Amino acid sequence: MSLILILEQVLNGLQAGVMLFLMAAGLTLIFGVMGLINLAHGSLYMVGAFAAAGVAAATGSFLLALVAALVAAAAAGVVVETVVMRRLYARDHLDQVLATFALILIFSELTRWAFGSFPLYLNPPDWLSGPVTLPGGIRYPVYRLALIGIGLAVGLGLWALTRRTRLGIRIRAGENDREMIAALGVDIGRLYTLVFALGAALAGLAGALVGAIQSVQVGMGEPVLILAFVVIVIGGIGSIRGAFVGALLVGLTDTLGGIFLPELFKLVTDPATATQAGASLSSMSIYILMSLVLIWRPTGLFGAKA
C-alpha cells in the first residue's frame, strides 16, 4: 500500500465529505430555523440531478445543467414549502416524518413516471475531464478536485451569508426567537420559504454534481439523506460548522474504512476472512463513529446543550 494510494483515498474522502456537506447544510439549516425534520431532502437532491441530466442532454452545456439543477430544486422547494411544509411547522416530529415520507413516495413515483426506471447518465464537461498531476506525482481526476473546490467555496459562502449579511442575521435570529423577529417586522413566512429554497438549491446542486460521477436514478437521494442525518447527528443539529466537520469525518471514515479495514484484518487472519470481515465492518464504520460521538457528546460535536 503506497503513500500515493493513501493520498488518493484521502482526496476521495474529502470529495465525498464536501458533497455530503451540501446536503447536510441544507438539512441542518431547515431544522435549525424551522424545527422541521425533512426526509424529502433526498428527493430534492434527485430533482437536481434529473434536471441537470435532462438539460445537459438537450443543450450539451454542463454549466446550464448546473443552473437548471439549482433552479429546479429551489422551485420544487418553494412549492413543497408553501403547499405542505408550512402546515407542519407547528406539528410534532411524527407528523413531519410521515408527511415528508409521503412526499418521497410522490416524488419518486412521479420521477419514475416521467423518466422511466433506467438510470440516466450525466458527463462532466470536457474542460473538467481527465486527470491532473498534483505535486508529489499523484494523478487525480480534475472533476473530483473541482468538486472539492466547489464544496469548500459553498461552505465559505454559507459562513459569510450567515455571519456577514442582513439575511444571515435574520436567519440566526429566527433560530433563536421567531416571535421576537416577527414582532420586529420581519416577514417570517417569507424568511422560511427563502431558507427552505436555499436548502433545496444546495441539495439540487449536490445531486447534479454527484450525478456526473454516479448514475442519475430514482431513489438516489435516500442513501445520501441518511448519511447526511449521520453527519448532522455527529456535528450537532442546527450547526453549519458542525455539519462541515461531521461531513468531512463521515466522508473520510467511509472511504478510508473500505480500503484500510480489510488490510488491517489481513494482519491477523487469512485474506478471505479478512476481506469479508473488513467489508462488513467498513459498511458499519460510520455508524460506529456516530455511536462513539453520541456516547461522548449526546448533542453532537457543536450542538447546543439539550
Place this chain on the structure above:
Amino acid sequence: MSERWVTLAALAALLALPLWALAADEPFTITLATRAAILALAATGLNIALGTGGLVSLGHAAFFGIGGYAMGILASHAQTFAPLSLGPWEVPGTQSMPVIWLVAIAASALAALAIGALSLRTAGVYFIMITLAFGQMFFYFATSWRAYGGEDGLSIWVRNGFPGLNTLVPIQFFGLCFAVLLLAMLLHGRLIRAPFGLALDAARQAPARVLAVGLSPYRLQLAAFVLSGAITGLAGALYADLNRFVSPAMLSWQMSGELIVLVILGGVGRLAGPLIGAGLFVALEHWLGGATEYWHAWLGAILLAIVLFARGGIVGLLTGQGDRRG
C-alpha cells in the same frame, strides 16, 4: 362508536375474510390476510414504542429484519444439516417455529437494548435520525454478509413447522399468525392499563414530573423499546416464513417508514390502529398495485391527506375522538 367496538370489529373482519376465502376456495386471499396479520403484529410492536411511549423510531426494520434472519439462518442450517458454529459451540439448525420464535425474540430484544440504550440518551429529532442510522447499519451489514446470501437474500425450501399444525395449509398458518397477533394486542391492551404503561404514558407527556416522583423515564422508555423491538422481531420471523425468503429489503429504511405508516394510517396509540392500518395497506397494495404501476404515488397522496387533515387516523375518524397525542 367506542374504541372497543372498533377493535372487535377489525378483528372480526380479519378473521371472517380468510374463512370466506376458504369457503370460496380463494387461497390467495388467505395469503393476503396472513400478510395483513403479520404486518399488524409488527406494527403493534412499533405502536408500543411510538404510540404509548412517544418514541418515534425510524429504525424498526432492524428488528423486523433480525427476526427474519433468525428464521432464515436457523432454517437454512437445518435444511443443509450443517451445524451453526457459535465460537466454541456447535448448534444444529432447526425448522421448529417455537424455537425460531424464541431466538428471533431474544435476538431482536438484544438489538433493541443496544440501539435503545444509545438512542435514548437523546430525544426528539436526534432520536429519529439515530434510529434511522442504526437501522441502516444493519441493512448494510446484511448486504455485505455473503455467508447468508448478501444482497440476494436467503430462501428456504419448506415453511417451518409448528407442533400439531400443518403450516403448509394456508388457513392453518393464518390461524397461527392471527393467534399471535391476538396475544400481542391483548398484551398491549393490558400494558396500557398497567402501572408500567401509565408510567410510560406519563414519561411521554411530562418526563420531568415522572423523574420527580422517583421513576426513571430513561429506564421506562428503554423497557418499552425492548418490548417493542421483540414483538416486531417475532413478526419478522413470521413474515420471512410466509414468504419462505428473507433479504436485506426487510431491513431497509423504507420498511421502517412503512411500519410507521401502518400505525399512523390506523391511529397512533390505538389498540386497533396497527391492525386497521395493515389491513388498509395490504388492500391498497393489492387493488391500487393491480390498477397502476405507480401506486406508491397514490399511497403518498393518501398519507399526506391523513397527516394534514385527519389526525388520529382511521380509528380517530371512526370514534370521533380525533388525535390522541398531546
